[in-house]
Amino acid sequence: MKRAAYLGSAVALLSISGTALAADGLQIIKKNCLSCHTETGNSDAPFSRISEQRKTPEGWMTTLYRMKTQRGLNISPEEEQVLIKYLSDTQGLAPSETLAQRYILERTPNKVEEVDPAYAEMCTRCHSGARFGMQRRTQGEWEKLVHFHMGQYPTIEYHALARDRAWFDIALNDVAPKLAADYPFKAQAWDDWAAKPKSDLTGNWMMSGYLPEKGDFSAQLSVIKEADDRYVLLVNGTYADGSKLNGSGSAKVFTGYEWRASLIIDGQALKQVLATDEQGIRMSGRMFVKGSDEIGGAITAVKAGSSPAIAAVSPTYVKQGSTQTLVITGANLDQPLSFGEGLDAKVVSQASDHIVVQVKAGADAPVGMRTLSIGSARVEDAIAVFDKLARVDITPNDSIARIGGNGGLIPKQKAVYRAIGYAAGADGKPGTEDDLKLGYMPASWSLKPFDQVAEEDHDLKYAGKIDARGIFTPGDAGLNPERRMSANNVGNLTVVGTVTEGEQMLSGNAHLMVTVQDYVRSLIQ
Template sequence: MTNIRKRTAGHTVLMLMAALTFLCSVSLSNAQQPSNGAAKPTTTPADEGLPVKDPLVQQKCGACHQADVKGNLSRISYVRTTPEGWEEAIKRMIRLNGLQVSPDEARHILRYLSDRHGLAPDEAKKTEYFVEHRMIDETPIPEIDGPCGSCHATAKPLSWRRTGDDWKLLKNMHIAFFPSAENTSFSGNQNRLGQTPGGQGGGGRGEQNARTGPDGKPIRPVDDAIAWLAKSEPLHTPEWANWETMIQQPKLEGVWFVSGKAPGKGSFHGKVTIKATETPGNFTTETSVTYLDGETYTAKGYSIVYTGYAWRGRSEAQSSAAGVGAPSKVREVMMLSRDGSKLEGRWFWGTYEEFGMDITMTRDVGAPALLDISAASLKAGTSGAKVTIYGQNLPTSITPAGIDLGSGITVTGAEAKSDSVTLTVSIAADAIPGKRAVTVNGLVLPSAIAVYDHIDFLKVTPETSLSRLGDEPHAKGYAQFEAEAYAFGPDGKAMTADDVPLGVVPATWKLEEFVASYGDDDVDFVGKLDSKTGFFTPASDGPNPKRRSMRNNYGDVWVVATYTPEGQSKPVTGRSYMVVSVPQYIQYDQPEVAGK
């Protein structure tokens, strides 16, 4: 009897799998065949597609994606996306549809599709934070927050461009591959909130009260989302039409100045030497960076530039810093400016890409350049303060007369080197608070330094964060916090557009309970926050016998910074919200876009 039950259960599972396979095949078939019924999306006219001209892509993809007389391949010719989006699609074809490609062939296909079916710089900029793996609060978009945002970052659909028909086919794919989506906000049925679909009891919304289309069928949230995406993110855009004709292999060889900031470490500056390889658009790099505290970072790596501007690189790094946050295997995501003179983005590392550096690179053309300044702000009434301006190719003959830090700041001394100028400055007691440009022999750092008379509040960054529990089987996801001081602007209010940022201050740190229920005790279990550095180390994962109901160590807390400014009797405080969650057991990422 037991064996019969097992066979029956196994047969049932096989039948379910077969049914799901049938649904998937129907969806894929719809993607590749002309539509005949009113219920199916109409076929996109062939002249609206982007023809596929690469022989290898035609060979490897054309077996399933049918070609028309103009060279358009079904589905492929009607979408555009980032290198990460194309890599995800290629992986899906390999895993689910049996695509047979070698690593070199996959890289070639990825390169071609990213170059000829990619995004224009202005399109990619809106969601660049997604591929840079930044932890941010996305701007709400009501039309897609429910149907798409309940599973994805909203940047996921916004990093694709499709025809109206292909957006509909994407919906079909989700229904076939992820049928449970029908019981979520994707379709307007949110069982996770205690609601049940109409017609099944339990007080669900029910489709009888839903809006209906001309065909009498209910209009669900996903239909509204698809209509919005088809209008907002179409295949053909002015941005792409303009950029497609301008795409060329960038000429990046040479020395570049690099500067930026790293949370918990502060500012840095240095050089990157870029060399071209035999493959057009591929480069090798050597990097040397020095932080303002004297720590160093060196690296050797390689990169690929897609679509004429999208830098994707990897480096093996060494740093004089120690600890779990020290860089080792670093990934690089940057955007090249239209004139080819600047690269900006983020270098990052860690299991969850939680460690990183904000990067700006500019070409060394032999001319003097200013990169950074050691102080973000100066207090009114201060005398004899030391400030260092960092740069490259600076004349050593710079004098105080050639330096201007704005009204109310007097430069009384200057010691010049080819890569820096150390100043002695005095700030008038009645200097007007606010940002100022730094000018050295005609070179300008805009809004580089601020004058203040009072620190009014702190802002803790990141304002919201996600850390992850971990131990030996699963790595921890750490978090680094900083407290930035601010002065009120003319409106005398905090958190408004005219606030004056004064730079990071050495705050004292602690965790406080984010009270979400009676007897909340998350602060005792989620992990430890270094009181001096603001570095958070999460606790181990797994059930904790010391916690009520043997719960895991997850929870949410406030991260609180306190700082007493010099000359002020009362401290200022700031806080941010942190969720400490379980490990991410499956890593959804596309790291191979950087090549071998």
Template structure:
């Protein structure tokens, strides 16, 4: 993600329709650097083509980059920041409009797309993700212009796979463009409602929690304070992993469109990017390594302010195994006083930490713990489906089902394969009970006979048996391999429950070449 979008986490001011908006550094920069081609129309805050589109912050920034690379436009970095901020605020997407594509915005790899249109995949989602155009809003005429741009900019498009077997241009103009104009048009009730309402500034105290691959579950107190600049913020994190190790951090952020949070973070000496959706009661999103996006941390946040109704909202871990002792972290509101009861078979040895929003306990489970949901009571807050107990794991499920890792070279860093294993308990009375991450051992094997013959396991990289993190090898050519090929591979990743080796699941891992084109929205 480029530095423009990751400058920080931002708060939201009430947004006015473009015609009523006050002059801003962003609109001034558009007049200075863009209006030579995009002429003002329908008032001082409206420009041809520009005002007929709505996009995410990343989408608007990619537009500016395209103007620079294809048309030689010179836009200083400060002006570029101002333009993206202004256009995201006044011509962005409402939370309901961006919600279906949050995985793309958060740079979550290994996702599988599906679309409501029967030919959209072949027509638009074979060169880039389908989510990339679906994170835009245009009237039909603008969608038609986008089709013409593609044909003009990429003249071989109609001769490529899944295009040369059909009348691509006719389908694009007379089927796809009308469909997009209807389903992803410029005007929408959601966008109007968002402009009329918006949300409050995020400055204040929050509680954040998540799982760091290879490190474990963590929680943190987050303080967000307004910084210099519109919707700019500083933040600090003071937390710990559930095993007691310290977790500290700080960062800077910007909020776009009133809810699109973009931040640079440093956590325990590691640099990360952060993308959050602030629109809901529990803001959520992803923290990730921009150099290796597979290393990502899905997080949620809660305001630390007291609320009228005490509630339990999260447990770390999600389940307790019989005959074990360790730390249990319960998160929520109104947890600062009152008795603590985790049900029969769970003993609380010590209250390690307690506040209104968090309780950290030293607990021990009986060897004959009854499997199933555990009744949890902390003061006036209770939950019947928050924490599970189990003796053995009935089923294991790996994520992702199909992962893609990429080898490293001097010019491009590796993209790792990061897998997780979720355990389940059979429940005859309803849905299986999720146990969260359970202890497993990881292994890797050839996917098929060809991979075995090519010794892919030997050359493609290594899988950490404890964490499920696959580290690809270097690029190539490799003189030790047949035909001096690179270190690609076709692998099977297996997780087996510790002590129950027959309870396991497999995932497919393809180790392939570097990614040379790496925009924020692919």
């Protein structure tokens, strides 16, 4: 299946007929799955294997995809979507169980994981830690997973980090019990969440976020209930440059909090992967371009209710002795506001969902973080007061872009960069843990060879270009007769972001490896 179509169907899961919605997930399992699985007679775990696992919606979709492509499962698209919904709702993950690894669901690019050494040696040499971290299984099911790997990939014991040890024995006797302890099927968090009443998300939400091609934005998201856990969406808002934002779409909610939406905004197809909080009044996650999930950014939405709620503040810094114009978005914001010690606020415009305010910091305003208060709403560390820009970091610090296109089926995979400013902390030394984070700052962008080999191979000429928005577009796929030995357009580059703050100009660097296409794509790699 093509990558764009696979990911699109995975995130949306929306077009379900009324007949299929009424179908019973249990009956779908009995109709389609019992040629391989069996009924156990145990009401707590009615089906062998199936009832001994818990997964995210993407995890269950991955399982069904494997069943169809490798095990001959024949199931209609409508039934498949109902089954994914049923399994996600009844055998999903609680919000607290997904917190540490939501980046894999949100398709966050260039994420560097921190993995337990026991898993790094045995598991993550082939796939991410989130692949197994976003599952819950009984110990018997974790053991069966080891056997599955041996049967499906019989050369696994001869790979690096396997052939120098008794891989199968370690995986079965050491790693499987550890997985069962770290990611148990039975968990109080899931029992509590499954019993908790779920929120209806209908209403008006104030959404704030960032899209690399357009910048910061704020918008009203109108959520209109169509059926249980299914919503129609209308979006109206403004980008930071003043241009308008309009769109519509649809969303579906799994497990009571997993929001998956498809939208068309200003003619562009976008996907949302968000999680609601347990009260159903705040959502956060990521929105990205359909088929190019690296082109996206974080978004936050708060529901309009009776109390004030703050979604976002932009920018998040003000310099001593200067005035900064800030935009605050949220709900019920037409109340008095305060930024704390040493800051004077002059409101330029104020509405229930949007405030423009000029904040002046005194020349002797204490350096540090400030709390924003609007009525009863408070955001700790909302604004940084700083004296001098001390350093600039580029995010992501290490990244990959992939050549593509040029008549091939696999498109280019771009990379997106942003600059984060810091002031020196109380110790006065930049580059320490004590530094004061100011937040994202405007930057100019350039590239240079990463090392001498990259310079000799002219990687800067062939590997790709970066634009004024910090979006890197790699070169074309295929052989390049202009390069030594007709090599393709891979390269090893340094991304340079330069921030101008008053009379200061400071730069930060990031490493970019431009490499070949990714021919193996999955929902959770």
